[in-house]
Amino acid sequence: MPTPIITDGSIGRVPQSPRIVLPTNAQRFAERADRFEALANGHPMADYLRAMAQIARAQQVALQARAAAPIAEPLLASSRQYGMPPVSAQSHERGAEWRADLRDIVATVRRSASGQLRDTLAQLAALGDDALETLAERLIVGTTLDADAAFVPFVGAALQVYFSRLAATLEAGDVEKCDVATVCPVCATRPVASVLRVGPQNALRYLHCALCETEWNMVRVKCSSCEADKGLAYLSIEQEGRSAADAVTKAETCGECRSYLKIFNQDKDAFVDPVADDLATLALDVLVDEQGFARSGPNLLFHPGSG
Ligand SMILES: [Zn+2]
Ligand SMILES: [Zn+2]
Incomplete structure (x- = not known):
């Protein structure tokens, strides 16, 4: 019997891992809240992580x-023609929805807040639109002030809701042409971290956008900041019962540009x-900073220096 000619593209049918993964998981912030809570168990910063879980729960409410x-x-x-990120965070004219998202997040967290957090939320709720836009601007550009620190987790949370909601309306084909590997193909923001995702064949490295939650594939042997393919090293914190090679979390440091970004192994x-x-x-950030490396991507729920 002759081999049938397969015309539907399924020849060999090797499952392909997508290059770009848009944030279409409608429960993304609820799942993050669960993760914050799981991480809080037995953690020296348990109260902080539980507070972050509450913010993530409030993000889920706002998202919906x-x-x-x-x-x-x-x-x-x-974007389709020239590979320009379609909602480039620094030039995109934000709609008023993001401020509605922020007010929702503040209102949700406020219900169970006490003490200093309650004061912070009251101050944030009293800010006018112009002040909020200025805060958002500083957070997106990476120039937040120490005076902004208490507001950052809430403003960052609202911007993540707004930009990820926009990103989720795209099709992967809309943003596939962007070939700058070191910034998000949707919003041109730097990644918060890398994740080694378990793929059909082997683990692939995805960079995760700090703002819109889009993930894009980047080869593992390159610096995620300067794309140098030499001088990468991995630092991790010793954990009881785990060898260094077995660590979930490592810092990928680059000897060329002296930057680092964390990589999580799924x-x-x-x-x-x-x-x-x-x-x-x-x-781990403290440890790597001490070695003279500068972090290359932000976490928008955190003002550096406020730890
Ligand atoms: Zn993005
Ligand atoms: Zn580098």
């Missing part, structure tokens, strides 16, 4: 409260979340 305004067609067209812990696990491993 409204729909994304459509992205303007010319932006989609230039094979070692199926529930890793780049944003939550990052904040649960701030001790």
Whole structure:
């Protein structure tokens, strides 16, 4: 019998891992809240991580409260044609929805807040639109002030809701042309961390956008900041019962540009979340900073220096 000619593209049928994964998981912030709570158990910063879990729960409420305004067609067209990120965070004109998201998040967390947090939330709720836009601007550009520190987790949370909601309206084909590997193909923001995701064949490294939650594939042997393929080294914190090679969390350091970014191994812990696990491993940042490396991507729920 002759070999049938397969015309539907299924020849060999090797499952392909996608290059870009858009944030279409409708429960993404609820799952992050669960992860924060799991990480809090027995953690020296348990109260902090539980507070972050509450913010993530409030993000989920805000996410479901409204729909994304459509992205303007010319932006989609230039993304498809020239690989321009369609909602580039620094130039995108934010809709008022993000401030509604922020007010929802503040209102939700406020219900169970006490003490200093209650005061912070009252101050934040009293800020006018212009002040909120200025805060958002500083957070996106990476110039938050020490005076902003208490507001950052809430403003960052609202921006994540707003931008991830927009990103989820895209099709992967809209953003596939972007070939700058070191920034998000949707919003041009730097990644918060890498995740080694268990794929059909082997683990692939995805960078996770700090803002819109999109993930994009990048080869493992390159620095995620300067793309140098030499001089990478991995640092981790010793954990009882685990060898260094077995660590869930490592810092990938680059000897060329002296930067680092964390990399989480999903094979070692199926529930890793780049944003939550990052904040649960701030001790590693301290260690790596001491070695003279500068972190290359932000966590928008955290003002550096406020730890
Ligand atoms: Zn993004
Ligand atoms: Zn580098």
